[in-house]
Amino acid sequence: MSDTVLKIENLVAGYVKGMPILNDVNLTLKKGTIVVIIGPNGAGKSTLIKAIAGIVPITSGSVTLGSKNITGLAPHTMTKEKISYVPQSDNIFRMLSIRENLELVLRASTEDTTSRLDELFEQFPILAEKQKQKGGSLSGGQRQLLAVAMALSTRPEIILMDEPSAGLSPKATQEVLELVRNITKTGVSVLLVEQNVKQALRLADHCYILAEGRNQLDGPAAELLNDPVVGEIYLGGKRIVAS
Amino acid sequence: MIQGLLDGILFGSILSLGAIGLTMIMHTLRFANFSHAELLSLGAYVALVFDKVFSVVSPTLDNTIGSLSLTLSLVLAFPLALIITGLSAMLIDKFIFKRIREKGEELSMVFASFGVALIIRNLIGLIFGLKTQLFSDDIVMAVIISLDPLIMVKPDQIMVLGVTLVIMLILHLILTRTTFGFALRAVAENPSLAEVSGIKLSNIVALTWLIGGSLAAAAGIFYGLTNHVNPIVGKDLVLPIFAATIVGGIGSIYGAVLGGFIVGIAGNMALLILPSGYSPAVPFLIIMCVLLIRPNGLFGEGRE
Numbered sequence: 004m005s006d007t008v009l010k011i012e013n014l015v016a017g018y019v020k021g022m023p024i025l026n027d028v029n030l031t032l033k034k035g036t037i038v039v040i041i042g043p044n045g046a047g048k049s050t051l052i053k054a055i056a057g058i059v060p061i062t063s064g065s066v067t068l069g070s071k072n073i074t075g076l077a078p079h080t081m082t083k084e085k086i087s088y089v090p091q092s093d094n095i096f097r098m099l100s101i102r103e104n105l106e107l108v109l110r111a112s113t114e115d116t117t118s119r120l121d122e123l124f125e126q127f128p129i130l131a132e133k134q135k136q137k138g139g140s141l142s143g144g145q146r147q148l149l150a151v152a153m154a155l156s157t158r159p160e161i162i163l164m165d166e167p168s169a170g171l172s173p174k175a176t177q178e179v180l181e182l183v184r185n186i187t188k189t190g191v192s193v194l195l196v197e198q199n200v201k202q203a204l205r206l207a208d209h210c211y212i213l214a215e216g217r218n219q220l221d222g223p224a225a226e227l228l229n230d231p232v233v234g235e236i237y238l239g240g241k242r243i244v245a246s
Numbered sequence: 247m248i249q250g251l252l253d254g255i256l257f258g259s260i261l262s263l264g265a266i267g268l269t270m271i272m273h274t275l276r277f278a279n280f281s282h283a284e285l286l287s288l289g290a291y292v293a294l295v296f297d298k299v300f301s302v303v304s305p306t307l308d309n310t311i312g313s314l315s316l317t318l319s320l321v322l323a324f325p326l327a328l329i330i331t332g333l334s335a336m337l338i339d340k341f342i343f344k345r346i347r348e349k350g351e352e353l354s355m356v357f358a359s360f361g362v363a364l365i366i367r368n369l370i371g372l373i374f375g376l377k378t379q380l381f382s383d384d385i386v387m388a389v390i391i392s393l394d395p396l397i398m399v400k401p402d403q404i405m406v407l408g409v410t411l412v413i414m415l416i417l418h419l420i421l422t423r424t425t426f427g428f429a430l431r432a433v434a435e436n437p438s439l440a441e442v443s444g445i446k447l448s449n450i451v452a453l454t455w456l457i458g459g460s461l462a463a464a465a466g467i468f469y470g471l472t473n474h475v476n477p478i479v480g481k482d483l484v485l486p487i488f489a490a491t492i493v494g495g496i497g498s499i500y501g502a503v504l505g506g507f508i509v510g511i512a513g514n515m516a517l518l519i520l521p522s523g524y525s526p527a528v529p530f531l532i533i534m535c536v537l538l539i540r541p542n543g544l545f546g547e548g549r550e
Binding site for chain 1: 425428429431432435436438439440441442443444445446447
């Protein structure tokens with residue numbers, strides 16, 4: 004249990020009061036691992052990570068970071084708790100330069116802006132090359148790189164990512180997912196929502212399947228990848244129905 | 247013609263100050279605030295009150311500075327007017343617009359802004375009366391710069407242009423060098439991403455009102471100094487300020503500055519060929535021409 008960095012227990016959350024999208028959801032994220040959440044459209048995958056990030060109101064249940072209860076904390080405090088959130092779309096500031104995008108996140112945190120910028124540019128040379136260009140001038144894959152760099156800038160312990168491969172070419176998807184894998188080698192844990200199930204299962208250490216806002220199944224990603232039921236659902240399009 | 251151009255630049259600088267605050271609010275909070283121009287009137291009247299108070303407390307402060315009609319008491323009243331108007335803008339948001347915003351009704355905010363405009367305008371009229379007032383009763387003659395063509399300018403106008411440019415430079419430095427500037431630009435573009443990036447939205451919104459209100463007060467005082475002060479100054483300037491904002495591109499502070507100058511110059515130049523009764527139509531013509539070519543304004547960018 005000591006390597007558990009994030010624990011979600013009996014979470015009930017939704018955008019509108021009295022109409023929960025998530026019902027009694029449980030999830031555990033361990034240090035330096037990738038956990039992927041998959042499920043059909045409308046299962047509540049994105050809502051779950053938005054609830055953890057403080058964007059979607061939580062009705063009941065708890066979100067525990069290490070030993071600290073962070074249930075319902077405001078979104079702007081998450082970076083201080085060492086949690087970064089990368090939204091699915093609009094995840095960079097198009098009108099700010101690449102440098103300004105990174106600088107903004109650093110200025111809002113307690114990091115030393117100049118030295119951390121140098122480190123990030125060393126880690127992402129393509130962003131260093133284009134640092135004066137507007138964020139909007141980047142390709143889809145480069146935008147995701149910038150979004151990940153922004154998330155990493157505050158040295159998070161956990162990164163919440165909502166469909167990082169959405170809208171990307173297969174090559175760019177591969178690059179982004181490889182980057183996600185490399186991130187975990189430094190001890191950062193990643194909670195990922197992904198539509199590309201096969202790639203996600205190959206990448207992740209553990210997988211949770213949600214349907215209709217509830218936990219349906221979870222287990223090691225490698226096992227689920229070879230699970231005939233999971234294979235049937237995602238190859239044949241059969242819908243999981245909440246029990 | 248050169249006289250028209252010069253007058254247009256001077257008037258444009260005042261419009262720019264008003265438009266900067268409006269574009270910040272419109273872009274950050276996504277609503278057309280028709281009460282913004284009333285903050286110009288409010289700022290001018292607050293300055294007028296403190297100007298009189300300081301003059302009474304210490305008559306030596308009522309002396310004009312050099313060849314300007316500007317008095318030391320008005321110089322002292324200026325920052326107070328900026329602060330009080332900025333704080334008033336914050337309070338108006340807190341008690342009116344924020345409550346509507348929380349219910350997610352953007353159109354209701356526009357209608358509410360008409361109501362706020364009427365309340366401010368009529369309260370000023372009720373308290374100070376409807377007659378036109380001046381910051382200084384001293385008559386300052388315009389200086390002849392050139393006889394052929396005849397170009398005249400009042401020292402007050404030059405001072406106003408200079409101070410306006412300094413204010414714009416300070417604002418530029420704030421936007422490009424400070425954490426607040428970064429945060430403001432980020433919130434204006436994508437509030438939810440700004441929030442998960444560690445920025446507290448409510449603080450930025452409050453500061454946006456404070457700065458927008460303060461700049462409006464500065465514009466109102468400068469207008470009063472070079473023209474006059476009366477309760478309908480806001481009503482007279484609301485359309486040119488909106489035109490400057492839309493022409494420059496909503497959300498672009500630099501666009502608002504340029505838009506202010508374009509509207510100011512065009513309005514004055516139009517007087518050379520059109521009867522003065524038609525001049526109120528000029529801002530609309532400019533809006534239509536610019537939007538036909540660039541739907542997001544000169545510096546505006548579409549949102550994803």
